Amino acid sequence: MIDFSLQIIDWYRRTKRNLPWRDTNNPYFIWLSEIILQQTKVNQGMNYYFKFTKNYPTVIDLANADEQCVLNDWQGLGYYSRARNLHATAKIIQKQYNGVFPSRYDEILKLKGVGNYTAAAIASFAYNLPYAVVDGNVFRVLSRIFDIDTPIDSNEGQKAFTYLANELLDKNNPSEHNQAIMEFGAIQCTPSNPDCTSCIFNERCLALRNNTLSERPIKKGKIKIKNRYFHYLHFEDQDSIIIQKRTKKDIWQHLFEFPLIEKESEIDEEIMRNEILEKIGLKPTNLTKLPKHILSHQHIYATFWNFNSLPKEDFINAIIIKKNELSSYPISRMIDKYLENV
Ligand code: SF4
CATH class of the missing domain: 1.10.340.30 (Hypothetical protein; domain 2)
Incomplete structure (x- = not known):
């Protein structure tokens, strides 16, 4: 040969x-x-x-x-x-x-x-x-x-x-x-x-x-795609913002993002507002839905709920930082895309 x-x-x-x-x-x-x-x-x-x-x-x-x-x-x-x-x-x-x-x-x-x-x-x-x-x-x-x-x-x-x-x-x-x-x-x-x-x-x-x-070449099986539904809680007041570190063995491990509620399936906006967000005691001022974010084995459907004050409740692994410090924390491309447009 x-x-x-x-x-x-x-x-x-x-x-x-x-x-x-x-x-x-x-x-x-x-x-x-x-x-x-x-x-x-x-x-x-x-x-x-x-x-x-x-x-x-x-x-x-x-x-x-x-x-x-x-x-x-x-x-x-x-x-x-x-x-x-x-x-x-x-x-x-x-x-x-x-x-x-x-x-x-x-x-x-x-x-x-x-x-x-x-x-x-x-x-x-x-x-x-x-x-x-x-x-x-x-x-x-x-x-x-x-x-x-x-x-x-x-x-x-x-x-x-x-x-x-x-x-x-x-x-x-x-x-x-x-x-x-x-x-x-x-x-x-x-x-x-x-x-x-x-x-x-x-x-x-x-x-x-x-x-x-x-x-050619032949492939036996196509990759199974998992759909995930992320609801991010974007709390910020005049100077500060809340971010959270992803610690689990999952996508974006050790990167930072907003406090997250993940749902198994698509959830009606009103249900989300009434049953889940109300428990936090703050009303969202706005929401942004991103287009589907495509990863090799997963499609992420992300909704960002905006709040113009910080909650009383603590979120696991969450920290309050100054808004201008955000750029020194590693974040996913998806969060980056969202921030580019808010
Ligand atoms: S090796 Fe690839 S580029 Fe060359 S003839 Fe075969 S198929 Fe075409």
């Missing part, structure tokens, strides 16, 4: 985009870039990569940073568990590995938030170790060139694609081979409208020959 590798590396050298994390073999920087790029587009992730490598130039700097600062720097990128994992992992590397990023695949794989793909990426890009990356791009490229109809989200599919990716891997140049196949999926063999006419593999691509291209 060496010809596959030679061809794709040759294509990569001619076509690749210049991306800052490709100019380094510093495992810490590569790890940062990989975690930032999970669920994030390259253009959006770029500024965060520059911010994190500048603000935390070594893994020890990140370990010693305050979690709130790390979450603040992450703000806008979503999936905050990634930032918490980064911070927690930096501390583990500081403690268990003396601040030196681990260099063995099995050790890298043990780090929090690091799965098979990320471990293979760090091991190959930083240390040139022969582990093939298998991400969405690789699934797509291989399923098309070899016209594989095994679902990629099945155990069988994971095993088959990992085996094939490792068979194809150039063991002498795993770093460039892995970069090449991912780049090929990102800019040539794209999810829709792949550029087959100019493709170096168009003569051997079985999905193109068999006219199954639009059906």
Whole structure:
């Protein structure tokens, strides 16, 4: 399979985009870039990569940073568990590995938030170790060139694609081979409208020959979406505002928001006013409904109830802060959107 590798590396050298994390073999920087790029587009992730490598130039700097600062720097990128994992992992590397990023695949794989793909990426890009990356791009490229109809989200599919990716891997140049196949999926063999006419593999691509291209890769099950109904109580007077920290293991853990009442289903506005809000002893002056906020597995329907004074009642984990201090607390993109419009 060496010809596959030679061809794709040759294509990569001619076509690749210049991306800052490709100019380094510093495992810490590569790890940062990989975690930032999970669920994030390259253009959006770029500024965060520059911010994190500048603000935390070594893994020890990140370990010693305050979690709130790390979450603040992450703000806008979503999936905050990634930032918490980064911070927690930096501390583990500081403690268990003396601040030196681990260099063995099995050790890298043990780090929090690091799965098979990320471990293979760090091991190959930083240390040139022969582990093939298998991400969405690789699934797509291989399923098309070899016209594989095994679902990629099945155990069988994971095993088959990992085996094939490792068979194809150039063991002498795993770093460039892995970069090449991912780049090929990102800019040539794209999810829709792949550029087959100019493709170096168009003569051997079985999905193109068999006219199954639009059906590759195959997925077994679609993700089940959960609807959630959030009612935020936005209390503020002339100088102060009440915010609350999310402490449960859930979306946006450790971020701040307004005191929240979550309901199982959509609830009539009048019922909400009469039965629930009245118990607080204050009448809302206004309410704002946000358009559906979409996360990968959840849709959030948020209503913000505005009060122009502070309640007597205490809310768990709530604090009263000055309004102008709000920007120093990490908040979700959804709360940010709401604040942009009030
Ligand atoms: S011919 Fe088209 S589908 Fe096949 S690998 Fe090339 S770009 Fe992808």
